[in-house]
Amino acid sequence: MAEMVKLATRESFGQAVTELAEQYPQVVVLDADLAAATKTGIFKKAYPDRFIDCGIAECNMVGIAAGLATCGKIPFAASFAMFTAGRAFEQVRNSVGYPHLNVKLVGSHAGISVGEDGATHQCCEDLALMRTIPGMVILNPADHYEMKAAVKAAIEYEGPVYLRLGRLAVESFNNGDDYSFEIGKGITLRQGDDITIVATGLMVSETIKAADALAEEGIHARVINIHTVKPLDEEIILKAAKETGKIITVEEHNVIGGLGEAVAAVLSEKCPTPLVRMGVQDVFGYSGPAKDLLKEFGLCAENIAAVTKKALGK
Amino acid sequence: MNSCEKKSLQLTACKVRMNVIEGVYHAKSGHPGGSLSAADIYTYLYFRELRVNPEKPQDPDRDRFVLSKGHTCPGLYGVLAEKGYFSREEMKGLRHIGSMLQGHPNMQDTPGVDMSSGSLGQGISAACGMALAAKLDQKDFRVYTLLGDGELEEGQVWEAAMFAGHKKLDNLCVIVDNNGLQIDGPISEVGGPEPIDEKFRAFGFDVQMVDGHDFEALEAAFAHAKAVEGKPSVIIAKTVKGKGVSFMENQVGWHGTAPNAEQYETAMAELKQALAGLEAE
Numbered sequence: 001m002a003e004m005v006k007l008a009t010r011e012s013f014g015q016a017v018t019e020l021a022e023q024y025p026q027v028v029v030l031d032a033d034l035a036a037a038t039k040t041g042i043f044k045k046a047y048p049d050r051f052i053d054c055g056i057a058e059c060n061m062v063g064i065a066a067g068l069a070t071c072g073k074i075p076f077a078a079s080f081a082m083f084t085a086g087r088a089f090e091q092v093r094n095s096v097g098y099p100h101l102n103v104k105l106v107g108s109h110a111g112i113s114v115g116e117d118g119a120t121h122q123c124c125e126d127l128a129l130m131r132t133i134p135g136m137v138i139l140n141p142a143d144h145y146e147m148k149a150a151v152k153a154a155i156e157y158e159g160p161v162y163l164r165l166g167r168l169a170v171e172s173f174n175n176g177d178d179y180s181f182e183i184g185k186g187i188t189l190r191q192g193d194d195i196t197i198v199a200t201g202l203m204v205s206e207t208i209k210a211a212d213a214l215a216e217e218g219i220h221a222r223v224i225n226i227h228t229v230k231p232l233d234e235e236i237i238l239k240a241a242k243e244t245g246k247i248i249t250v251e252e253h254n255v256i257g258g259l260g261e262a263v264a265a266v267l268s269e270k271c272p273t274p275l276v277r278m279g280v281q282d283v284f285g286y287s288g289p290a291k292d293l294l295k296e297f298g299l300c301a302e303n304i305a306a307v308t309k310k311a312l313g314k
Numbered sequence: 315m316n317s318c319e320k321k322s323l324q325l326t327a328c329k330v331r332m333n334v335i336e337g338v339y340h341a342k343s344g345h346p347g348g349s350l351s352a353a354d355i356y357t358y359l360y361f362r363e364l365r366v367n368p369e370k371p372q373d374p375d376r377d378r379f380v381l382s383k384g385h386t387c388p389g390l391y392g393v394l395a396e397k398g399y400f401s402r403e404e405m406k407g408l409r410h411i412g413s414m415l416q417g418h419p420n421m422q423d424t425p426g427v428d429m430s431s432g433s434l435g436q437g438i439s440a441a442c443g444m445a446l447a448a449k450l451d452q453k454d455f456r457v458y459t460l461l462g463d464g465e466l467e468e469g470q471v472w473e474a475a476m477f478a479g480h481k482k483l484d485n486l487c488v489i490v491d492n493n494g495l496q497i498d499g500p501i502s503e504v505g506g507p508e509p510i511d512e513k514f515r516a517f518g519f520d521v522q523m524v525d526g527h528d529f530e531a532l533e534a535a536f537a538h539a540k541a542v543e544g545k546p547s548v549i550i551a552k553t554v555k556g557k558g559v560s561f562m563e564n565q566v567g568w569h570g571t572a573p574n575a576e577q578y579e580t581a582m583a584e585l586k587q588a589l590a591g592l593e594a595e
């Protein structure tokens with residue numbers, strides 16, 4: 001088993017794109033004055049000639065990336081999720097999505113775990129926005145090893161990808177040695193037939209902790225990691241619905257428009273199943289230490305366990 | 315440019331204008347005004363300036379053209395048809411279901427279209443990205459992009475202009491179709507993007523002002539732009555919106571309105587007469 005590492009997925013992203021740069025000479029990286037935060041700075045240091053600082057102009061950055069892609073480059077355009085997906089939404093939609101260009105959009109500091117910066121920077125809408133763009137692939141890796149594999153998969157996939165990065169360090173739980181990543185394929189991390197918890201991104205490790213604690217109490221929750229929010233692995237969700245009869249979704253995102261609604265749509269059309277959507281309940285965030293905020297919003301192992309028990313009537 | 319070459323360009327521009335009228339008439343919608351004001355620019359670009367080959371629309375070394383003011387694609391389609399990217403007959407399918415000619419340019423559908431556009435302000439950014447790609451790969455292709463003067467009111471235009479100036483993209487040539495009109499009226503009344511030349515100069519551009527209907531002036535301007543080193547170029551082309559169809563000239567109302575059957579006949583008759591006049595010269 002590869003060693004456990006505790007790293008923010010933004011750090012893993014910065015490492016991965018730098019490590020893969022030699023193998024993929026078409027890769028270039030763009031940033032909008034946040035290289036130190038999005039960790040594209042790692043790439044900038046190693047490959048200054050392939051790094052393009054666009055200044056604080058995210059809409060233009062997305063357009064630059066689109067133009068580069070038409071000429072055969074594989075651009076990663078990075079900023080905070082709020083600005084990549086939010087500020088530049090229409091540029092992403094019209095200059096990247098519509099012509100289906102090979103641009104990798106990177107949204108760092110997603111969700112409320114941004115922490116102290118508060119609501120203006122806590123993007124809980126990016127998954128919703130990106131999901132509405134036809135042909136957009138949305139990756140939300142959960143740990144160091146998954147992020148590294150996701151970056152490689154994004155490079156090898158031809159077409160637009162939105163890659164969500166977190167600010168907060170997270171303990172790895174995947175085995176880096178034999179971890180295999182396939183776009184659009186969910187991963188069952190814990191077996192169980194009492195209920196299924198479907199999680200994405202930062203919430204996956206919290207969900208594993210919750211499931212392990214529940215197991216000690218004799219409650220066997222299946223845990224599914226959805227690293228690809230779009231296209232959604234419907235098969236794994238429908239199977240879980242049929243076999244466990246109850247589903248909980250957990251995401252660091254507004255419950256409107258994200259994983260929870262994506263799962264709800266699949267279930268209600270194909271296999272109506274009781275569902276609880278955990279996430280940010282259609283409110284803005286606020287300032288505070290990330291860990292404390294996650295607790296406040298109920299996005300922690302303890303609350304996931306509590307909600308699970310409640311769903312089971314225990 | 316000798317008189318024979320000039321006449322040939324004038325003839326082509328006239329056919330491009332006929333294609334525009336043909337297209338918007340059959341579509342019963344579309345944007346004739348800005349297509350006609352830019353018809354001479356399109357013609358100059360595709361018949362004198364761009365190193366492109368309709369047989370190889372994806373050639374990685376070709377010059378690029380991004381129509382940032384995507385709504386005037388009837389003019390772009392009109393010139394692409396004349397250049398041989400597709401048949402003139404396609405013009406009649408403009409904006410119809412299943413047509414390769416979408417209401418705004420779609421690079422996936424139309425041979426010769428280098429970038430999808432239509433949301434104003436975005437094309438110039440993509441053009442900067444292409445120019446940067448050439449620099450990164452040490453290729454010598456050049457990138458041209460056409461903007462409307464109303465479009466200059468979009469903030470993204472100036473983000474891109476700052477980028478182009480800062481990165482010294484001397485392989486980028488921006489052209490502004492300075493027809494003085496946007497949808498709601500004259501640009502000086504609606505959004506006030508003027509002075510255009512001073513703004514681009516402040517963003518680090520080489521700036522030229524030309525008569526956008528004078529092929530000799532355009533030739534000199536594009537030759538100068540090509541020779542500029544260390545900074546991007548802008549050619550501010552003074553034009554007449556609706557140029558070539560008398561009742562459309564300088565009329566705000568012809569920005570995005572299609573002619574009815576009678577107006578279509580009149581416009582085509584005028585253009586045919588102009589063509590015959592040129593041929594008889």
Ligand SMILES: Cc1ncc(C[n+]2csc(CCOP(=O)(O)OP(=O)(O)O)c2C)c(N)n1
Pocket residue numbers: 345347348349351383385386432433434435461462463464465466491493495496497555569
């Ligand atoms: C972002 C955006 N906002 C609004 C429009 C609607 N629109 C289409 S054309 C136009 C006016 C453009 O004027 P100008 O740039 O001067 O073009 P031209 O005169 O050459 O037709 C507007 C507002 C648009 N296409 N994109």
Ligand SMILES: [Mg+2]
Pocket residue numbers: 348462463464491492493494495496
């Ligand atoms: Mg105008």
